[in-house]
Amino acid sequence: MQIEKQIEAMRREKKILLMTHQIIGYPDFAANEKAIECFYNNGVDLIELQIPFSDPIADGPVFTKSNQAVLEKGIKVSDCLKFIERMARKYPIPFLVMTYYNILYQYGVEAFIDRCKEIGVQGTIVPDAPLDEARAYYDYSRQQGLAAVSIATPYSDPKRLQEIADIGSGFIYYVPRKGVTGSKTTFDSEILDGIQKAKKETGKTIAVGFGIQGPGDVAHLIGTADIAIIGSKIQLVLETEGLSGLDQFLGDIARVNKEE
Amino acid sequence: MKNEMINYLGQNGYFGAYGGRYVPEILIPAVDELNQAFQEILRDEDFYKQYYNLLMDFSGRPTPLTYAAGLSAYFGKAKIFIKREDLNHSGAHKINNVLGQGLLMKKLGKTRVIAETGAGQHGVATAIMAAKMGFQATIYMGAEDAERQYANVFWMKQLGAEVVPVTTGTATLKDAINEALRDWAGNFDNTHYALGTACGPRPFPEMVTFFQSVISKEMKKQINDICGKNPDRIYACLGGGSNAMGAFVEFLQEPGVELVAVEAGGKGEASGKHASRIAYAKAKTGVSQGYKTLFLQDDDGQMLDTWSISAGLDYVGVSPILAHLAETKRVRVLAATDAEVIEAFKLIISKEGLIPALESTHAFAGIFKEIADTKPEDVIVVNMSGRGDKDIFNIGEALQDQGWKTFVTERGKAYAD
Numbered sequence: 066m067q068i069e070k071q072i073e074a075m076r077r078e079k080k081i082l083l084m085t086h087q088i089i090g091y092p093d094f095a096a097n098e099k100a101i102e103c104f105y106n107n108g109v110d111l112i113e114l115q116i117p118f119s120d121p122i123a124d125g126p127v128f129t130k131s132n133q134a135v136l137e138k139g140i141k142v143s144d145c146l147k148f149i150e151r152m153a154r155k156y157p158i159p160f161l162v163m164t165y166y167n168i169l170y171q172y173g174v175e176a177f178i179d180r181c182k183e184i185g186v187q188g189t190i191v192p193d194a195p196l197d198e199a200r201a202y203y204d205y206s207r208q209q210g211l212a213a214v215s216i217a218t219p220y221s222d223p224k225r226l227q228e229i230a231d232i233g234s235g236f237i238y239y240v241p242r243k244g245v246t247g248s249k250t251t252f253d254s255e256i257l258d259g260i261q262k263a264k265k266e267t268g269k270t271i272a273v274g275f276g277i278q279g280p281g282d283v284a285h286l287i288g289t290a291d292i293a294i295i296g297s298k299i300q301l302v303l304e305t306e307g308l309s310g311l312d313q314f315l316g317d318i319a320r321v322n323k324e325e
Numbered sequence: 326m327k328n329e330m331i332n333y334l335g336q337n338g339y340f341g342a343y344g345g346r347y348v349p350e351i352l353i354p355a356v357d358e359l360n361q362a363f364q365e366i367l368r369d370e371d372f373y374k375q376y377y378n379l380l381m382d383f384s385g386r387p388t389p390l391t392y393a394a395g396l397s398a399y400f401g402k403a404k405i406f407i408k409r410e411d412l413n414h415s416g417a418h419k420i421n422n423v424l425g426q427g428l429l430m431k432k433l434g435k436t437r438v439i440a441e442t443g444a445g446q447h448g449v450a451t452a453i454m455a456a457k458m459g460f461q462a463t464i465y466m467g468a469e470d471a472e473r474q475y476a477n478v479f480w481m482k483q484l485g486a487e488v489v490p491v492t493t494g495t496a497t498l499k500d501a502i503n504e505a506l507r508d509w510a511g512n513f514d515n516t517h518y519a520l521g522t523a524c525g526p527r528p529f530p531e532m533v534t535f536f537q538s539v540i541s542k543e544m545k546k547q548i549n550d551i552c553g554k555n556p557d558r559i560y561a562c563l564g565g566g567s568n569a570m571g572a573f574v575e576f577l578q579e580p581g582v583e584l585v586a587v588e589a590g591g592k593g594e595a596s597g598k599h600a601s602r603i604a605y606a607k608a609k610t611g612v613s614q615g616y617k618t619l620f621l622q623d624d625d626g627q628m629l630d631t632w633s634i635s636a637g638l639d640y641v642g643v644s645p646i647l648a649h650l651a652e653t654k655r656v657r658v659l660a661a662t663d664a665e666v667i668e669a670f671k672l673i674i675s676k677e678g679l680i681p682a683l684e685s686t687h688a689f690a691g692i693f694k695e696i697a698d699t700k701p702e703d704v705i706v707v708n709m710s711g712r713g714d715k716d717i718f719n720i721g722e723a724l725q726d727q728g729w730k731t732f733v734t735e736r737g738k739a740y741a742d
């Protein structure tokens with residue numbers, strides 16, 4: 066699988082990789098593109114693009130409102146896919162598509178995976194597709210060589226954790242706490258132990274997302290997580306400090322890889 | 326007998342193609358824990374006794390089955406009987422489910438309950454249960470619904486519940502469900518999500534049906550005592566599906582009983598402003614809010630805006646059990662428009678001296694549309710899921726009642742001063 070090799074190669078260069086998140090169409094495509102350019106210029110390693118859904122139950126207030134704002138403008142899934150295609154051709158960074166299961170289901174799960182592959186996407190993340198319900202999605206993705214990232218939490222018991230590791234591909238998205246996206250996570254020793262355990266038991270690449278606020282959190286994850294994922298905070302930085310603020314924010318994060 | 330019901334309803338949380346538990350991974354332990362507890366109580370006769378005693382003692386069960394002499398004489402066709410869920414404490418069938426889930430919460434050792442509410446009936450029922458059992462309660466309600474049904478918001482607050490108006494999405498029931506799921510994902514350690522209808526991830530559809538089955542258990546005995554036979558038809562309104570499942574479930578295995586569910590036709594099929602998933606055949610199978618069912622959605626899979634004069638039927642999905650029963654033709658589904666509902670309401674109140682909830686009035690409107698095809702020896706039972714007091718603002722407006730308008734305006738003025 067392509068993305069797994071890419072991650073492995075990138076990991077040799079850096080102590081921790083960074084994945085950033087954008088909601089496609091929020092506030093508009095032009096702003097998304099500028100943000101992505103800023104990600105690229107700051108050495109972001111992976112980019113997660115979210116196709117909006119009307120009922121995003123894994124998302125907190127920040128993302129819920131932006132999902133809705135995009136849909137109110139009448140932006141369609143096809144518009145999002147076109148945008149992703151253009152970005153994937155323009156920037157040599159692995160792109161992943163995050164969305165909810167119904168978007169794939171209505172498109173046709175296999176057709177959606179095929180389309181993602183066609184437009185140069187490396188993988189998908191679908192938070193409401195638990196392994197027991199969406200086996201076909203995981204299996205077909207694997208067959209097609211596209212990563213279907215599965216999700217683990219501190220509450221996944223050892224047996225389920227193994228199943229999550231086996232069914233998914235690319236890497237494991239580890240949600241370190243209860244709740245939805247957005248609010249801050251305190252990366253205490255219990256959480257770090259959980260991440261370490263997940264890594265040891267599965268032997269997979271572990272990406273940690275939900276509630277990462279800045280360089281401090283990312284630095285804290287070095288040595289346990291392989292990838293840090295920043296979502297809501299990026300949107301907030303953009304909203305309050307604009308592109309230059311984002312540039313600075315990402316620059317500060319990039320520096321954690323250089324610190325001793 | 327009780328677990329047998331589950332056997333014919335579905336397998337592993339699926340009812341034909343519908344059901345499942347499409348929740349974020351963080352909620353898997355919560356739905357697992359709940360499902361395990363539910364499977365245990367299904368086999369526990371003592372739990373059921375405790376539950377039914379509580380319903381008798383606190384809610385007023387069994388509810389009567391009233392012969393609708395006025396309506397039956399007016400039409401001169403089938404005899405109509407009314408199952409009086411309006412006589413439950415809090416005025417609707419919702420309390421049956423909530424008291425059951427409250428006892429389950431105690432078993433699970435949870436101390437906080439969250440719920441979503443549309444019309445407010447489920448919210449009030451949950452707030453009552455929490456007050457009685459000593460739980461903390463948070464109720465999510467679409468901001469639009471909170472406005473339409475403020476009387477119920479008032480009661481929830483008096484009962485000590487926190488009411489959170491939800492402004493995301495369409496600001497109605499579905500968004501309240503999303504918000505409740507998000508809260509649950511953050512707090513399942515001490516919090517139980519008391520879903521109010523036969524929807525959502527496993528085990529909610531089965532569990533809510535199980536707790537609402539008291540309706541048809543009583544109904545079956547009562548109608549047989551009065552008429553010496555099962556009803557020929559049963560009508561129930563269909564929002565999420567809890568009162569319909571409650572009214573139907575004991576008769577599913579009785580092929581002679583025709584089961585009819587009535588959805589909200591809103592402003593009519595052509596208007597696009599309705600909440601009819603099945604009767605207008607406008608819904609498609611999809612996955613949202615933790616389960617797979619028929620949803621009103623666009624080609625991309627985005628959920629559509631719905632409309633009904635009754636907040637309680639204004640929901641974009643439908644119980645996976647009913648989606649399956651409709652597909653297999655065991656349940657027939659109709660829609661009644663807002664206008665038909667208002668006409669039906671006038672008839673019921675004048676002929677029977679009963680004040681049904683606008684939700685329940687849909688079931689009556691369904692009968693009135695079809696009663697011409699019945700014979701005088703036929704027996705129809707309608708499940709009057711709730712009483713209409715809460716709807717006084719909407720009904721006053723719909724009937725263009727001048728006295729009511731004057732009263733509201735004067736009151737408003739008095740407060741404004």
Ligand SMILES: Cc1ncc(COP(=O)(O)O)c(C=O)c1O
Nearest residue numbers: 446564565566567568637710711
């Ligand atoms: C009185 C009454 N009837 C019916 C309903 C619709 O729900 P369900 O289809 O779950 O019975 C509601 C929902 O709030 C209600 O309050």
